Amino acid sequence: MDFTLGEDRQxxxxxxxxxxxxxxxxxxxxxxxxxxxxxxxxxWGQLAxxxxxxxxxxxxxxxxxxxxxxVVAVFETLGNALVGEPVLATLMAGSVLPTNVLEAxxxxxxxxxxxxxxxxxxxxxxxxxxxxxxxxxxWRLNGAKAVVSFGEAADLLVVSxxxxxxxxxxxxxxxxxEGVEIRGYATNDGQRAADIRLIDVAAPGDARIGGEQEAARxxxxxxxxxxxxxxxIMTWLKDTxxxxxxxxxxxxxxxxxxxxxxxxxxxxxxxxxxxxxAVINAAAAFDGDTLARDTALAAAKYSIGTNATRVAEESIxxxxxxxxxxxxxxxHYAKRAIMIDHDLGDADHHLSRYIALTAAx
Amino acid sequence: xxxAYTPEEEAFRAEVRTFLAEELPARLSDKVRGGRNLSKADxxxxxxxxxxxxxxxxxxxxxxxGAGWSVTQKFIYEQESALAHTPPVIPFGLNMLAPVLIKYxxxxxxxxxxxxxxRGDDWWCQGYSEPGxxxxxxxxxxxxxxxxxHYIVNGxxxxxxxxxxxxxxxxxxxxxxxxxRQQGISFxxxxxxxxxxxVRPIIxxxxxxxxxxxxxxxxxxxxxxxxxxxxxxxxxxxxLLTYERTSMAGLGQSRAxxxxxxxxxxxxxxxxxxxxxxxxxxxxxxRVEIALANLQTTTMxxxxxxxxxxxxxxxxxxxxxxxxxIRQEISSLTRRAIGPxxxxxxxxxxxxxxxxxxxxxxxxAPITPTYLNLRKLTIFGGSNEIQxxxxxxxxxDL
Numbered sequence: 001m002d003f004t005l006g007e008d009r010q011x012x013x014x015x016x017x018x019x020x021x022x023x024x025x026x027x028x029x030x031x032x033x034x035x036x037x038x039x040x041x042x043x044w045g046q047l048a049x050x051x052x053x054x055x056x057x058x059x060x061x062x063x064x065x066x067x068x069x070x071v072v073a074v075f076e077t078l079g080n081a082l083v084g085e086p087v088l089a090t091l092m093a094g095s096v097l098p099t100n101v102l103e104a105x106x107x108x109x110x111x112x113x114x115x116x117x118x119x120x121x122x123x124x125x126x127x128x129x130x131x132x133x134x135x136x137x138x139w140r141l142n143g144a145k146a147v148v149s150f151g152e153a154a155d156l157l158v159v160s161x162x163x164x165x166x167x168x169x170x171x172x173x174x175x176x177x178e179g180v181e182i183r184g185y186a187t188n189d190g191q192r193a194a195d196i197r198l199i200d201v202a203a204p205g206d207a208r209i210g211g212e213q214e215a216a217r218x219x220x221x222x223x224x225x226x227x228x229x230x231x232x233i234m235t236w237l238k239d240t241x242x243x244x245x246x247x248x249x250x251x252x253x254x255x256x257x258x259x260x261x262x263x264x265x266x267x268x269x270x271x272x273x274x275x276x277x278a279v280i281n282a283a284a285a286f287d288g289d290t291l292a293r294d295t296a297l298a299a300a301k302y303s304i305g306t307n308a309t310r311v312a313e314e315s316i317x318x319x320x321x322x323x324x325x326x327x328x329x330x331x332h333y334a335k336r337a338i339m340i341d342h343d344l345g346d347a348d349h350h351l352s353r354y355i356a357l358t359a360a361x
Numbered sequence: 362x363x364x365a366y367t368p369e370e371e372a373f374r375a376e377v378r379t380f381l382a383e384e385l386p387a388r389l390s391d392k393v394r395g396g397r398n399l400s401k402a403d404x405x406x407x408x409x410x411x412x413x414x415x416x417x418x419x420x421x422x423x424x425x426x427g428a429g430w431s432v433t434q435k436f437i438y439e440q441e442s443a444l445a446h447t448p449p450v451i452p453f454g455l456n457m458l459a460p461v462l463i464k465y466x467x468x469x470x471x472x473x474x475x476x477x478x479x480r481g482d483d484w485w486c487q488g489y490s491e492p493g494x495x496x497x498x499x500x501x502x503x504x505x506x507x508x509x510x511h512y513i514v515n516g517x518x519x520x521x522x523x524x525x526x527x528x529x530x531x532x533x534x535x536x537x538x539x540x541x542r543q544q545g546i547s548f549x550x551x552x553x554x555x556x557x558x559x560v561r562p563i564i565x566x567x568x569x570x571x572x573x574x575x576x577x578x579x580x581x582x583x584x585x586x587x588x589x590x591x592x593x594x595x596x597x598x599x600x601l602l603t604y605e606r607t608s609m610a611g612l613g614q615s616r617a618x619x620x621x622x623x624x625x626x627x628x629x630x631x632x633x634x635x636x637x638x639x640x641x642x643x644x645x646x647x648r649v650e651i652a653l654a655n656l657q658t659t660t661m662x663x664x665x666x667x668x669x670x671x672x673x674x675x676x677x678x679x680x681x682x683x684x685x686x687i688r689q690e691i692s693s694l695t696r697r698a699i700g701p702x703x704x705x706x707x708x709x710x711x712x713x714x715x716x717x718x719x720x721x722x723x724x725x726a727p728i729t730p731t732y733l734n735l736r737k738l739t740i741f742g743g744s745n746e747i748q749x750x751x752x753x754x755x756x757x758d759l
Binding site: 001002003004005006069242245246254256257259262263265266267269270273274275276277278280281283284299302303351352354355358359 | 362363364365366367433637638643644647648650651652654655656657658659661662664665666668679682683746748749750752753756757758759
């Protein structure tokens, strides 16, 4: 058994967190989310330069990492700094993009996103009504995609669609293509997303870059990543709330002397450590057989969805009135922690999935 | 990161499995799995099998007759034993007193008591708790007064687990009242066959006799039975408690109990389908299964840190809290699983030689008593609230 990160990974984490501490801030994040493209281009360039993007992909594809534990290390660090950049979208879309396209993504020159969900699909990405019909040597895409992460920032869209015989396919489309209508908006956690319409969008024959298996793997990667991000966020929430309990004086003593609050913090700590274990379980099972991978991921996302919400709500409560203010950094961390439950399936979704998967085993 | 065991550890696990498959009597494992009562003879039988193998006190240093196992080996052994449904080893002498003896006892004490533990000559029990004290151990009021080469002990201990079988008890006693509450406490080894020791049963809410009250009236204890120095008992007690808590998560027991629950959930039906497929029950089952998988990895993280030289301190309090909650939840779901047959109270069905027609499913009788008995988990060994206080101080620094 070995639960250490390993030297190379630790070095990346150290460089990344130092850079974010020095150059990144909530103010920057908030400013970016107010308007298109919804993220901070300078920060994006730095992330690419440090290697945070390259660490998500393996050497054969132009990166220098790509293992599940690399993904975990990067996203936990991003979560701890509450980075509002399209890294998740890049990870998921990048996992299916051809290697020659990925090169520009790793360099930070091209930003991709992935559009799997639709207005009617809720969290079931296999429920696809978007149609891909053959048109000569190419394709015509028609349909609607829901809550696409950083839809306005993306240069490339990876979209799911069913062909005439009902087969699931992933298609890559430049965002500027005629017939792509992007309606962007801010999200509750201070990032941006978009609903996208595809109206008779023309794509060449080689636009089809994957099928159901590739989509499943992209979703699995994304799930692992947001779980790790959440652990980073929860850790920040815990540290910050502890600091507050030590310094905020009421009735003549720091409120952290109050046993009722101490016990709530002890619970918070246990929930976080259990979440961290759930992420380790999922990462360890990731490259094994698909059933084991998906079961561990469902367990992790269920655990995260339940625990992060609780940690966020407890952090607000323990801060009292000030915890309700947008001025406090804490509220932004708390909102992202809660909104992660709506990324790639909430706790109930993953609990039913876990039940279905373990019944099949 | 790597959750897998090393090849050496895997080989060790295989050795443990082979030993359990060959040496654990099915009569005993059936009783443990089914939750029926183990007699003193059952427990002694298993302990002597372990003793012959050299595995009764495997965590002791080899020079005292232990196997010198690593933290990881001990963890593997505990997991495999629980999954195989072995009877418990009575921990009070072997796991709790022995480390204190080894660290603080005199050479004469070690040479006398440790071999007796390995041979099963003594059955130890723990004299920590007192009426009105609860988890507040420093409030000990049992008094020991020096009289020549003896101490005269007067007072009362309670919640003494398996004390009815014991011939020896280690006690916290007050030898001085002048300083702070923690000062003036001494650690005494008392022969329960001495005049003036009286054991009275406490019947718990499950109808079982597991704990006792012990009264001391002018009991004469030889001064050589004082462990370490007079007045330093509090230090020894705290050291002992760290050993008590490391295994209190009950991870192996929970895994075994969950396996049993899942079998029952396949047999029991609600609305014509197995309970395991009832959406609400399946959700409850899945939740506790996921919580247990997370706890297993958390435990392994603590074990790995300890194996790398770190001391598991307050982390074991986290494991105790969550582990006991999970174990209770499993016992609670098992009770719900048998529906109305959770109600019949049939203590005779838990005893040896019972061969009457069962009431309801043949596995039903022990389930509610087990559920009731396990309410103790979040209370004993320092209640879970006390564990939170420990976390607050040691980890959260509040």
